[in-house]
Amino acid sequence: MRGELVAIDLETTGLDPQADRILEFGGVRIVDGEIVEEYNTLINPGCSIPPYITHLTGITDEDVADAPILRDVHRKIHQFIKDVPVIAHNVSFDLSFLRANGLAPNNLPVDTYELASILLPSAVRYNLNSLTMDAGIQLDYAHRALHDARATAKLYWYLWEKALTLPTAILNEIAETALHLKIPAARFFTSAIEEQTARNIATQTKTPHNTFFSLYNKGTSTLQPTPTPQTIVQDEIVDLLGEHSPLAKTMPDYEHRPQQIDMAKAVASAFNRGEHLLVEAGTGTGKSIAYLMPAALWALQNGQRVVISTGTINLQEQLLNNDIPLVKAALGHDELRAAVMKGRSNYLCPRRLETVRRRKPTNIEEWRLLAKILVWLLEDQSGDKNGISLRGLAEHSVWQRLSAEDEGCTMEQCAKMGGICPFFKARKAAEAAHILIVNHALLVSDAASDNHVLPEYDYVIIDEAHDFEAAVTSGMSYRIDEAALRRRIADLGDLSNGLLGAVAKAGQQYLPDRKAQKLIAYMQDMVAASQSMRVVVQKLYQAVYHFLVEEEVARSAEYTITHRLTPQNRQKTAFQQIQRIWVKLEEYLSTLHDALGQLINAIQRMEEATEQQRDNLLNSIAATMRYFEMVYEELHQFFIEPDSNMVYWIAFNSDPKQASLQSAPLHIGPLVENYLWEKKRSVVLTSATLQTANSFEYIQQRLYAEHIQAIDVGSPFDYRQSTLVYLPSDIPEPNDRQGKYQKMLERAIIELATALGGRIMVLFTSYSHLRQTAQAVGPRLALGDIEIFTQSDGTSREALLDGFQETERAVLLGTRSFWQGVDIPGDSLSGLIMARLPFAVPSDPIFAARSETYTNSFSTFAVPDAILRFRQGFGRLIRRKTDKGVFVIFDKRVLTKNYGNQFLESLPDCEIRQGPLSALPEAAAQWLQLGENVRSE
Ligand code: SF4
Known part of the structure; x- marks a missing residue:
């Protein structure tokens, strides 16, 4: 839309338009994309501003003390907005506040967030800051109303111009459906078509669907295994990785690492002998090259693909873009092919x-x-x-x-899809690949199902194996919530919409009249049944809520609450009530299944329809049947016949009425044994952290790998020179209820960050602890000109890591995903504080169920489980040989509890010191200064 539009932004005291107040209004009027007028005012909210809002916006109570109240500027805002379309980023938020105050009641909303999410489909982030940055639009002070409004106006115009470049047929398709669904954005897209027509730039050709996808490149063929595998010669490995190897010439930061050669030889030997192997290779070993080299040799000389399974996309990208090209160059084998296959x-x-x-x-x-x-x-x-x-x-x-x-x-x-299907193409590339990269969940779920996404393979390397159990558990978990289930039922539609609508239409078109009428009558019953089924689903979830109330767990909380189903609570009356409703729903599901089967018969009789028309309908029905079969099987187990190797629980976030029903495998060991140890010729598991207290026993026991050889090749890093482990001895334990622990943690963060000029990361075990700490230390760090990056403000992990590394004086607060896979080499990260030992939450349903299978669960399960995470967390600090850092364990239990030593013994040989918290900043500064001297020598 061009013409007159108003872009606005509000700063408010919170998110609730009924309870919170407007603090600042910023608006710009644009005509044909040009800013012609601006209006900005602070507003006295009549209440104090929450600290996090002041932290976000910089607006303080003093700033608004003399500002007008809303009533005084109401008329001015009204006159500024008039009745023109209102543009905002997340417009429903700003309009909800304006409308709660009697402003902009009928203005057409234009949401740059929604438009950007359609027109910029690959943007990494959709917040105003990132979008304007990507579009080259200047945004001086984010979270101040006028600056945000100006940026929003410019972003709008950028999106408008982008829309004008789209094929008219696509704009038309988007506009028509938006009009049909009465979506306000329809006006934007119809205006774009009018503008294209007026400017004579409209394109009339329809875009056929097969031109959307690239065609399959038929140039590569499936691997052909040699009849007798040829073994890898160990000396070749030494030649390929040693000081005078081709790798030393091609790899920019090559270092001779005996540990890397040891590992490569061990992998080669496992492949040669058809054995399984566990390898712990400390940070700095270069373990991906160590396994890729023998894997590539094996695949090339034997025509047998090697599957490499990873836990993270980052590692997949690193393998594909960096490591495999290096190996290829070192081997001088252009034909080494690698591909990624996903679920x-x-x-x-x-x-x-x-x-x-x-x-x-x-x-x-x-x-x-x-x-x-x-x-x-x-x-x-x-x-x-x-x-x-x-x-x-x-x-x-x-x-x-x-x-x-x-x-x-x-x-x-x-x-039949002419080779345009992306899944087909990925599958073909996988068949031709020597090195096939997958993720842990796909590796096991594919092996355990008839899915056969992956082509045949016998040799597997599982990297990031410390996370294998968790990744497979999560990949094999189920979750069924009311909204999704009701939506799938709604998708069945009626006689004019959805799946049933499509079948009805086809029936009327392709069946003789009498048969068509019979089909329509039959489907009328199906429509009525599907409506009743939605009501039963609603009742089922109401009964689930009632059960949660009876169990006294139905409360609103900031974090996810889970409630495990046990043989005991399955006996409760409230649970039996759910079972009764489920039995009703089961009847509906099986009737629906039969009815869909009848539709399949009817479609097969539509002889006048083309094969593709029939196939499309049949495929849609088959997919719907499969979904409801899955629901039937999962919920039948959930409510009636639980599988003894599964854990079942109910979970909800803030609203117990929106609960979801979830399940996960109790142990993945049997799956790993059945599908990997027993079926594959050679499986190698590797990670920098497989041992707990210098033993592989825990991971071997979790993965049913007791019979498998395990080796530790060590790390080339000298931790005694690089790492100071500081144990504050005068802090309370983390469960201290007086608040002293928290105060001391905040003090530690502020003082260490001040002493080191930022450059520290703090690892938390819960979001609420992280948030509480961020709110307390943020303003104080700001006084010292230290910027804080926290995982609690919705910013993505990648953006936080980029921001932390690019900012000279910065502190990063992270939880969960920051304990592993974070790679910040050099001086950007010199201090690491672990706020608590990373014990799992005892009430976590999977952890609790697994604990129950141990006689002494704390020492044989909870402690080793936490040690693996502890070692991963520690591993974030020293990433290169030249790195130096201070690791602070802010949990006194490491000194006071019997198990504390096991944590310390799991660390490499470092300089460990105990001392008062007050001595930490100086000790850290001295340690790092020493490092600078060493480096400059
Ligand atoms: S139905 Fe299967 S094969 Fe056909 S296009 Fe879809 S994913 Fe590809």
Whole structure:
């Protein structure tokens, strides 16, 4: 839209338009993209400003003490906004505050967040700051109303110009469905079409769906294994990795590392003998090259693919973009091929996409994602989820339904799609690859199901194996919530919409009248049954809520609350009430299953329909049946017949009425044994942290790997020179209720950060602890010109890490994902504080259920489990040979409890000192200064 528009931004005292107040209004009027007028005012909210708002906006109580109250500027704001369309980033938030105060009641909302999420489908982040940065728009002071309003106006115009570059047919498709669903953004897209027409830049050709996707490159063929495998010669490994190797010439920061050679030889030997192996290789070993070299040799000389499984996408990218090219160059083998294969849900299914385009989206979430996908496919033909930026549960859930997940399709069907199917292409590339990279969850779930996403393989290397159990557990977990279940039932539609609508339409078109009428009558009953089924689902979840109330766990909280189902609470009356409702729902599900089967018969009789039309309907019905079969099986186990190797629980975030039903495997050891140890010729597990208290016993026992050889190749780092472990001796234990522990932690962060000029990371075990600490130390660090990056403000992990490394004086507060996989080499990170020993939360359902399978669960399960995380956390500090740092264990239990020593013994040989907290800053500064001297020598 061009013409007159107003871009606004508000700063407020909180998020609730009924309870919170407006603090600042900023607005700019634009006409045809040019800013012609601005208005900005602070507003006295009549209450004190919460500290985190002051921290975010910089607006203090003093700033607004003499500002007008809203009533005084109400008229001025009203006159500024008039009745023109209002643009804002997350417009519903700003409009909710204005409308709660009687302003902008009927103005058309224009949301730059929504438009950006469609028109910039690959943006890494959608906050105003990042979008304006990506678009080259200057934003001087984020979170101040006028600056944000100006940036929003410019961003709007950038998006408008982007829309004008789209094919008219795509704009039309987006606009038509938006109009049909009465989505306010419809006006933006219809205006773009009018503008294209007026400027004579409209394109009239429709974009056929197969031009959205690139074609499969038929140039590569499947690997052909040699009849007799040829073993790897150990000397070759030494030649390839040693001081005079080709790698030494090609690798920019090559270092001769005996540990790397030892590991490579051990992997080669495991492959040669067809044995399994566990290898702990400390940080700095260069373990990915150490396993890639023998893996590549094996695959090339024997025509047998080697699968490499990782826990993180970061490692997958590192292998593909850095390490494999180095190995390829060192081997001088251009034909070494590598590919990444992901789970089915990562690939867009062209057939499903076409079906939704044809039947049109039925809700705003589906419309948004379809629009985004259409724009994305114009820029990126991969169809790989990695290339599109999905936001929120809603987009993920719609993607899931458009993905190859559950499709149950065969390669023959793929062939019918003319080689455009992204899943088909990935599968073909996987078949041709010598090195196939996958993730842990896919590795095990594929082996354990008939899915067969992965081609045949016998040799596997599992990197980041410390996380293998958790990743496989999470990949094999189920979660069924009311909203998703009701949405899937709603997707069945009625006689004019959704799946049933499509079948009804086809029936009327392709069946003789009498048969069509019979089908319609039958489907009328199905529509009525599906409506009743939604009511039963609602009742089921109400009964779940009632059960939570009876169990006295239904409360609102900032964190996720879980309630495990045990043989005891399954006996409770409230649970039996859920079971009764479930039995009713079971009947509906099995009737629905039979009815869908009848529709399949009817479709097969539609002889006049084309094969593709029939296939599309049949595939959609088959996918729907599979979904409801999964629901049936999972919930039947959940409510009636629990599997003894599964854990079941109910979880909710802030609202116990929105609970989800979840399950996960109790142990993954049997799966690993069945599908890896017993079926594969050689499996190598590796990580920098596999041992607890210098023993592999714990991980071997968790993965049923007691019979497997385990070796520790050590680390080339000299931790005695590089790392000071400081144990404050005068702090209370973390469970201190007087608040003294917390005060001392805050003091430690501030004083250490001041002494080191930032450069510290603090690892927490819970979000609430992190948030509480961030709020307390943030303003005080700001006084010392130290910026704080915290995982609690919604910023992505990557953005936080970038910000921390790019800012000279910075402190990073992280939890969960920051305990592993964070690689900050050099001086950016010189101090690491561990706020607590990372024991699992005892009430976590999976942890609690696993604990119950031990006689002495604390010492044989909880402690080693925590030690593995502790070692991972410690590993964030020293990333290169030249790094030097201070590790502060801010948990006195390491000194006072019997198990404390096991944590300390799990560390490499470092300089360990105990002392008062007050001596920490100086000790740290001295230690690091010594490091600078050493480095300059
Ligand atoms: S082969 Fe499967 S994923 Fe690919 S287009 Fe066909 S149905 Fe979709």
